[in-house]
Amino acid sequence: MMDVTKETLEDLYTQTLKVRLFEEKVWEVFGRNLIPGTLHLYLGEEAVAAGVSTALRESDWIQSTHRGHGHVVAKGADMKRAFAELLGKKTGSCKGKGGSMHITEFEAGILGATGVVASGLPIAVGAALSAQLRGTDEVVACFFGDGASNNGTFCESLNMSAIWKLPVIWVVENNFYAMGTPIKQMCPSQSIARRGEAYCIPSQVVDGNNALKVYKAAAEAVERARNGEGPSLIECQTYRKKGHSRFDPADYRPEEEEEEWLSRDPVEIITNLAIEQKALSKKKAENIRKQLQEQVDEAAEFAINSEHPEPEEALEDVFAEVA
């Protein structure tokens, strides 16, 4: 088993908590009716984004999904610009043209969050192919859900990544529900990892609420990818704290199941681990929390106080050059 430094444990704590606090703030601001449209909150799944992004370098790429806030914040997107994008403001990372489902910051190595389930996988293939052709050791981590693994692009993209030994990490966030449909009904083996194995891709299941376990699996996969040994698949089993989106109370989930999962809180798990292994004192943990809370509050204030775009800006950015 891989040794993990105290610095890494501290990073995992920080990343997990950062995503948590960001999402809690988003939920609060949403409750004040300041966020248009809908939201797919990442609450409960923080350990996946935190574990994977901690295993990546700044120069690596991630491909995100409609439930993407956690991915982009963990990968290092500017929280002010990210928050402003959720409010559709001019200062948002997408100038208010993307919103929650397309929250993206290219400079932070984010290829894009997509609102079409499973459509990020082919893009990750291309980015990884590009990394290989350009002769870099960049790695691409592609997040997607259990539901996406039922789409044709899953088959096409895993296959292509395997035949070309592309530096991709397929990160499945198996939260057991595709919107409201349980995986039991939609996947005969109920195992996405087994599907990965069918493409000769080393695949494993990890506890997706434990950032350390996600990190270890991701770090191994990153190493394999950088060494030219090709793709890996990590099935992170996790759970949404809330429903699929704004309008979903998730009342279809059995109470016992909810209780069991929600009792295993990703932030508590990594906090306890970091303190047990003396990577953090309670005091330091608290200091980090305070700092993060300040940053998140600032981001929300920045977003709320930012200007809306001018209506005519709707006509900009269709093409790189004026036609």
Place this chain on the structure above:
Amino acid sequence: MTYREALREGLREELQRDERVFMMGEDIGKNWGGAFKVTKGFVEEFGEERIRDTPISENTIAGAGVGAAITGMRPVAEIMFGDLITLAMDQICNQAAKMRYMFGGQTSVPLVLRTVFGGGKNIASHHSQSLQAWFMHTPGLKVAVPAFASDVKGLIKTAIRDPDPVMFFEHKLVYDKKEDVPDDEYLIPFGEAKIRRAGEDVTVWATFRMLHQAIEVADELAKEGISVEVIDPRTLVPLDKKTLIDSVVKTGRLVLVTEETKTGATTAEISALVQEEAFDWLDAPIKRVNAPDTPIPFSPTLEDYFIPDKKQISNTIKSIV
């Protein structure tokens, strides 16, 4: 030089010029050199890394093109037959087309997607359609429709250097058309139509094989004293409105000819546009020559009936002159 050879030359020059350029598609490599032999010999010249055979995975071919394009490469992806583009519509219309806009200009998608379309080979409904209008209707895509050898070379080079996604359509019955092609390197800018034949009485706007037929019809009608101006748009997006409107202002009459099925075709859009912008100069109704609204049939007698011919073009011109 044939259209096929000119296209090959354009692709070869760009592969030589810029190492970021690479090609991928089904059977484009050494065993076939593409279903229409456009890339024949490329693997020997540029290697399997850059001339990449893919699995039969259209959506991921297009999507991998998007991913490569936004991370610093200049991919030329090929969908073997235009009809099969239906399998890649998400990546083309939701990703390639929208990415720059949706992300507020953070990225561009310099992807060229080549595909071949059109009837005339008796290969029925799944290998013969003309789908240009779908992409003209999708904001964020550029659409090239080269019909001549000299244009296809200059346009493919422009497409590869363009920062935006380009749908590059080729017609399977135009591959063998010959034309003199300059030896020197040249680029043809997007959005500049070409007057293929000057005339005074009526404007004909046509694409691909229908353009070649329209020119032949114009030559024949000249003998009857009817002077036809033939316009080749070369790109549908961006569209050269000025050349077209100027011509309509001069002739007062317009016939639009493509091989597409009629309803919602590119000709419908062009017709509406001219009606909006040049109504006062029109001396007769705008007429369209298109295929009927049916899937494309197999039997030669049926397919010949389906595809517009010179007689239809000629009769339509005469009906408004």
